[in-house]
Amino acid sequence: xxxxxxxxxxxxxxxxxxxxxxxxxxxxxxxxxxxxxxxxxxxxxxxxxxxxxxxxxxxxxxxxxxxxxxxxxxxxxxxxxxxxxxxxxxxxxxxxxxxxxxxxxxxxxxxxxxxxxxxxxxxxxxxxxxxxxxxxxxxxxxxxxxxxxxxxxxxxxxxxxxxxxxxxxxxxxxxxxxxxxxxxxxxxxxxxxxxxxxxxxxxxxxxxxxxxxxxxxxxxxxxxxxxxxxxxxxxxxxxxxxxxxxxxxxxxxxxxxxxxxxxxxxxxxxxxxxxxxxxxxxxxxxxxxxxxxxxxxxxxxxxxxxxxxxxxxxxxxxxxxxxxxxxxxxxxxxxxxxxxxxxxxxxxxxxxxxxxxxxxxxxxxxxxxxxxxxxxxxxxxxxxxxxxxxxxxxxxxxxxxxxxx
Amino acid sequence: xxxxxxxxxxxxxxxxxxxxxxxxxxxxxxxxxxxxxxxxxxxxxxxxxxxxxxxxxxxxxxxxxxxxxxxxxxxxxxxxxxxxxxxxxxxxxxxxxxxxxxxxxxxxxxxxxxxxxxxxxxxxxxxxxxxxxxxxxxxxxxxxxxxxxxxxxxxxxxxxxxxxxxxxxxxxxxxxxxxxxxxxxxxxxxxxxxxxxxxxxxxxxxxxxxxxxxxxxxxxxxxxxx
Numbered sequence: 246x247x248x249x250x251x252x253x254x255x256x257x258x259x260x261x262x263x264x265x266x267x268x269x270x271x272x273x274x275x276x277x278x279x280x281x282x283x284x285x286x287x288x289x290x291x292x293x294x295x296x297x298x299x300x301x302x303x304x305x306x307x308x309x310x311x312x313x314x315x316x317x318x319x320x321x322x323x324x325x326x327x328x329x330x331x332x333x334x335x336x337x338x339x340x341x342x343x344x345x346x347x348x349x350x351x352x353x354x355x356x357x358x359x360x361x362x363x364x365x366x367x368x369x370x371x372x373x374x375x376x377x378x379x380x381x382x383x384x385x386x387x388x389x390x391x392x393x394x395x396x397x398x399x400x401x402x403x404x405x406x407x408x409x410x411x412x413x414x415x416x417x418x419x420x421x422x423x424x425x426x427x428x429x430x431x432x433x434x435x436x437x438x439x440x441x442x443x444x445x446x447x448x449x450x451x452x453x454x455x456x457x458x459x460x461x462x463x464x465x466x467x468x469x470x471x472x473x474x475x476x477x478x479x480x481x482x483x484x485x486x487x488x489x490x491x492x493x494x495x496x497x498x499x500x501x502x503x504x505x506x507x508x509x510x511x512x513x514x515x516x517x518x519x520x521x522x523x524x525x526x527x528x529x530x531x532x533x534x535x536x537x538x539x540x541x542x543x544x545x546x547x548x549x550x551x552x553x554x555x556x557x558x559x560x561x562x563x564x565x566x567x568x569x570x571x572x573x574x575x576x577x578x579x580x581x582x583x584x585x586x587x588x589x590x591x592x593x594x595x596x597x598x599x600x601x602x603x604x605x606x607x608x609x610x611x612x613x614x615x616x617x618x619x620x621x622x623x624x625x626x627x628x629x630x631x632x633x634x635x636x637x638x639x640x641x642x643x644x645x646x647x648x649x650x
Numbered sequence: 651x652x653x654x655x656x657x658x659x660x661x662x663x664x665x666x667x668x669x670x671x672x673x674x675x676x677x678x679x680x681x682x683x684x685x686x687x688x689x690x691x692x693x694x695x696x697x698x699x700x701x702x703x704x705x706x707x708x709x710x711x712x713x714x715x716x717x718x719x720x721x722x723x724x725x726x727x728x729x730x731x732x733x734x735x736x737x738x739x740x741x742x743x744x745x746x747x748x749x750x751x752x753x754x755x756x757x758x759x760x761x762x763x764x765x766x767x768x769x770x771x772x773x774x775x776x777x778x779x780x781x782x783x784x785x786x787x788x789x790x791x792x793x794x795x796x797x798x799x800x801x802x803x804x805x806x807x808x809x810x811x812x813x814x815x816x817x818x819x820x821x822x823x824x825x826x827x828x829x830x831x832x833x834x835x836x837x838x839x840x841x842x843x844x845x846x847x848x849x850x851x852x853x854x855x856x857x858x859x860x861x862x863x864x865x866x867x868x869x870x871x872x873x874x875x876x
Contacts, residue, residue: 329771355774368772372790381786382776431776 278341279306281435281467285335285345287325298322298332298491304435306465308458308481310499312472313488314510319471320365322488323437326469327362328355339467340434361433363441367424369412375399375423376408382431398430402456418449425453429460436468442477454481475516478503487511512648517570518617520648525565526553533558534589534642537569541613552613555589556645568648573619577639578608580628590640596632599625610636653847656823657831664739664827665807668746672754672803673796675747680758680799681784699752706749706812713745713817737819745817746807754803761795762788794866801862805855 286299298318302309311319324330326337328344331352337345344353344360370378380395399405402422407415412423421441428436442450461468470481478485478499485502487495489510495502503515512520522540529535539552554569561567583591594612601607606620608630616638620630630636683695701709717735718724727735735741765788773783789796811829818825820834828851835844 327771327775329775355771356777356779358775359777360775362772362775364768364772366766366768368766368768370769370772370787381773381778384778384782427772427776 279339279434279466280304281326281337281339281469283322283326283335283337285325285332285337287321287330287332289321296491298325300488300491300493302486302493302496304467304469304484306467307461307483308468308470309483310470310472310478310481310485311488312478312485314513315473316490317488318491319488320439323362323439323469323471326358326435327360327437328353328358329362342434359431359434361428361431361436363421363424363428363436363438365439365441365443367412367420367441369420369424369427371412374409374411375404375415378412378423379426379430381427394430395426398426401460402426418445418453421445421449421453422456425457429464432464434466436466438468438470440471440473443472443474450477451480475503508648512568512570512646516572517646518573518619519569519571519576521569521614523554523556523567523569525561525563525567527563528558528561529555530558535559535561537567537645537647539569539614552592554640554645555642556647557643559647570646570648571616571640571644573607573617575640575644576616576618578610578618578620578624578628578630579637579639580630580634582637583639586639588639588641590638590642590645592638592640594636594638596630596634596636598632599630610638612638653843653850654822654826654828654831657826657828658847658850660739660823660826661808661828664742664746665804667743668750668807669754669800669804671743671747672750673800676751676754676758676799676803680755680762681788683755683759684762698755701749702752706810707816709749710745710813710816713741713748713813717741717744717817736817737821737825739818739824742814742818742825745813746810749810749813750803750806753806754799757795757799757802758792761792761798764795765791797865798862801858801865805858805862808851808858809855 281304282302283304284301286297288298289296296318298321300318300322311322313319321330325332326339326344332345332347334347335345336343336348339360343349343351344358345351370381373381376392376395376399379399380391383391383394386394396405396408399408402425404419404422404426407419407423412420415423425441442453445453457468470477472478472481483498485496485499486493487502487508487510489508494508495511502511523537524540526536526538534555535558537554537556539554541552556569577588582593592612594610594616597609597611597615599606599608601622604622606622606625608618608620608625610616610618618638620628679698683691683698714736715721716723717727719728719734724734724736735744769787769791770783773787774780778786809829810827811833814825814827814830815833818827820826820830826834828847832844832847832851835841835847
């Protein structure tokens with residue numbers, strides 16, 4: 246398993262997953278001149294908690310998504326690259342230029358790092374107009390060169406008409422573009438984006454992303470893009486790093502990482518509504534599956550059935566503990582006992598509740614464990630579902646994702 | 651009219667000189683107070699705030715001692731100019747600077763620290779030096795605080811009495827300020843003259859403070875109201 250090598254400090258727990266590698270993106274990646282290489286740790290001690298960020302990764306030119314729950318250390322990671330925070334130990338280099346190295350020792354000042362940073366709150370200078378904001382990082386140029394460069398980028402991002410307006414006088418989407426322009430115009434060697442589009446509607450968002458992608462075609466630099474939106478990961482992702490509690494717990498393409506997560510945090514982030522403790526009951530090597538019994542609790546359920554699931558076979562022994570994740574959208578629901586199906590898991594249960602969210606109906610079913618199943622409005626109507634009704638759940642073997650416990 | 655115009659002129663002149671010097675000296679001090687991470691910073695903050703709580707006579711007494719010919723500062727000044735600092739306009743300026751220091755530095759520091767740190771971070775990631783960050787981002791966004799601090803130190807110097815009496819004495823045309831003049835007039839039972847002068851000072855002080863509070867209506871400073 247090609248998991249990140251953690252620097253000096255050996256206290257980092259290696260992942261003990263017995264599962265085959267796929268999240269860590271097995272293939273070796275070419276390290277180019279422009280690649281950002283970062284390997285460092287930073288520890289925070291505060292009265293309430295201790296937090297330690299420990300990462301080792303390389304980000305090639307193009308988008309690298311930093312994905313993870315809030316408090317995972319995503320912003321701190323960006324701060325360390327920009328120089329706004331100082332790691333305790335490690336090395337950060339981009340474009341063959343060392344920014345930080347505790348062995349050298351070297352700690353390049355923020356102003357010399359050429360890191361374009363778009364902050365979560367954008368941090369536009371409220372007293373300067375759009376053009377002045379964008380030209381701020383060009384102090385080393387002559388006045389005319391400064392103006393030309395600023396106007397060129399404003400035009401490229403479609404905000405040239407706003408050049409004389411202050412941040413308070415323009416819309417949210419326009420402000421994002423100004424912040425982006427201000428970072429891009431300096432010709433950075435790495436671009437750090439901290440949830441820059443979080444507050445925008447989908448259309449504005451995709452417009453800005455298109456422009457950014459286009460810019461990145463001609464300016465091949467690594468872009469670290471922090472987000473906690475799954476949609477953005479899939480929309481942007483060439484490569485995603487999943488950060489949890491200061492550690493990179495998974496990396497690879499969005500598909501590799503989020504479609505078959507091996508780690509519970511990743512699974513939750515990837516939208517696995519159903520996650521259960523399970524114990525291996527039997528192995529069926531001949532058909533490539535195994536039977537796992539889900540942990541049930543009497544208080545949790547009205548039913549007292551044992552819930553067994555046939556899952557894909559992994560290297561494991563009887564009695565081993567796993568977590569099983571199942572997407573609510575991957576479960577079929579039937580109102581009569583289904584027959585003649587290829588799916589291996591058919592579980593009887595009772596409908597507990599129905600709840601409509603937008604165009605999706607979330608059904609909760611008690612079948613010894615509580616399962617969430619997503620249905621369309623049409624399906625609810627056709628099946629005439631109502632709480633209390635007996636139902637059968639159909640789950641394909643390969644919809645059961647096993648994760649290390 | 652029985653207003654002592656000579657005294658009345660010395661007061662604003664003193665106040666103007668003092669607030670101008672405090673604007674220059676106060677900026678770096680306030681910057682340090684706002685952004686230093688030194689663990690004993692609070693000691694400096696407390697020292698700066700001392701004139702607010704000390705009786706002016708205490709402060710005046712120490713300034714007088716420090717300016718006198720027995721102190722190193724006094725001796726140095728005497729060797730330079732041939733006379734002592736005590737009971738001169740320059741001595742008065744020094745005393746008043748110390749006395750009004752918190753009224754300038756505290757509003758400066760408060761407005762510096764209220765500047766969003768992310769703006770300063772943005773400035774440095776854009777390649778700006780700490781000085782450029784200060785002059786292009788922190789200072790412009792602290793204008794209300796700068797005006798407040800300068801106006802307050804001006805007004806406070808206008809109204810000072812104890813320190814002036816201790817350090818400057820009561821030399822007409824040199825160190826006799828309006829406040830001393832009023833005191834003098836009351837002492838000599840010239841109450842109507844004292845009243846005129848006092849009323850003028852009152853109106854002036856009110857005008858300055860109105861200006862401060864008007865300026866601090868933020869809507870006038872940054873952009874239009876939303």
